Amino acid sequence: MGKTRTMTLQHASPQRHTRRVLCVVTCLFAIYACAALYYSTLEPDALRLGAVGLCALLCASTLRIRHTLHRLGALCGLCACFAIWLYTDRPSNNREWAGEYAILADAIQDGRIVHVRNIRDFTYRTETDYTPHYYNADFDLDHLASIDLITSYWAGDSIAHVFLSFGFDDGRHLAVSIETRRQKKFSYSTIAGFFHHYELTYVTADERDLIGVRTDIRKERVYLYRLDLSAQTREAVFKNYLTQIHQLTVQPRWYNTLMDNCTTEILARANARTRYRLDWRVLLSGYTASLAYDLGLLNTEYDFATLRRLSRIIRPENATPDANYSNKIREHLPLALANK
Template sequence: MPLPSATNRPQPILAWLRLCLAGGLLCLALVSTGCKAIKPSNNRTWAPDQSKLPIGDIVGDEVTIHNVRNCRYASADEYIVQYYDKDVRLSDVQSVDFIVVPFKDSPSVAHTMLSFGMKDGQYLVSSVEIRKESNEEYSAWKGFFNQYELMYVIGDERDVINLSSNYYKSDVYLYRTIASPKQAQELFVDVIKRANELAARPEFYNTLTNNCTTNIVSHVNKISPKSIPYDIRVMLPGYSDEYAYSLGLLDTSIPFEKLRDESKINQLAERYRDDANFSQYIRR
């Protein structure tokens, strides 16, 4: 039997459809209003690996970063939480690498990070993340509705990269960028200042508008205006490496597919997971 057309559909059905539509709009409005009423806070019972926010003191060429994370893992959920303070000379920051970690079940979506290289061969990762409360897990849907605070994790590569590659078992791609030492230093300072802002004035994470990739884009465009125009690949960061390549921000001397293949570091990260020279070996 064919469905009744709009002109001969029984009035009770039309009334029911209107009621459902009105109810749905009302629910959406109530959720939106309720979310706006929630205020971000840095005072909650946080997951142990996100209990401390990084804070940086910048005095001329001297930078002291407090609460650099350096966890050691037995599994993704079992780890020893470690933090330390690190003194860095700004003039020692020489490079910045772009890291892309596609989601296993949805590779068009990815987590993106920056890693800053120093003269002495050490690296510090900046990872923009949701700040999870105890026993809380990430949901992209919840991320639209002010359910997570935003935080910067500044950490050791043997923590942050190992966690993604060896414990979450995600593909990890590490790309050298073309940033000059001066640009890397300016980007590093802007990251530290942003981390300080969030420690003083918490913000909510948003799945589309305030996430790992949008913050990286904001940093780059701040030091080099309009370097990264808006593109759908910012909203789908599983393609952000391809976008960065198209903008000339990565090595374009070889085809992108070859560069991507060469930039996957999982095998090296597995082989050298506990090595003191981890950062050097994954860049072979």
């Protein structure tokens, strides 16, 4: 009798362990799936919120199933349905966008000449009060002279927005920032960026707009570093950017805070090795310039702390971006050593 009871308990123990594991997995799935549905672009809102409620109800029902194999089957079914929805939930260029993302840039290469359309050049009075303006411009690849790395901080030192500006020997600069393409009805949310909530966009703009709004309007801490690259590498990076700018006009992509963000996209366009893309300073984007320094891509005449201090853009109180903005912000900055 005692032996039979012992065998029964031994048999029941693995089952209880399996049920606990399934319970934890179901709860984690419920949290992720409900969040994905809540931050999705499903319309109308009643449908989106209804989908969240249905998902939560089905997950709760799964937890009530006592038979282990039946519970596992129900969970697999939920996961399969969610995966199908996630795969078929496609990004779009046809939404009611926030004003600063309303018009996509486009870029077409014709031999050594690049035609860039819809370069943003807004005049800002406040962050939300601006006069929209776009222009077209042609750039000669033979006159691409520099690439600058810009990091902009709005809080601490760990997180920054990172983007590039391409300089030409006639004094023009084309800034390109990889951002969330936000709908008008949504405010920005870091959490939402982990799900299918924002499309990814390459904001292609005049420096007076893209850098100026950060230095003069938002009063962020902005740093500009000259990347020390060969002419061949500069051109390759620029052309990769141009390809992606055009590609997004016909094939939109989802933004992802972890995998497809401003920093990982820069590394992808630069064809960086995988180990660099996995560096912790990519996730904590405020330290991206430190990574570039360690890779020998910045001015190594100074130690990094000194270079960082010297590379901050300092603007007079109540300054506004004007036609000479690009020259003014570089007047006191240490640029790269002689290009390789």
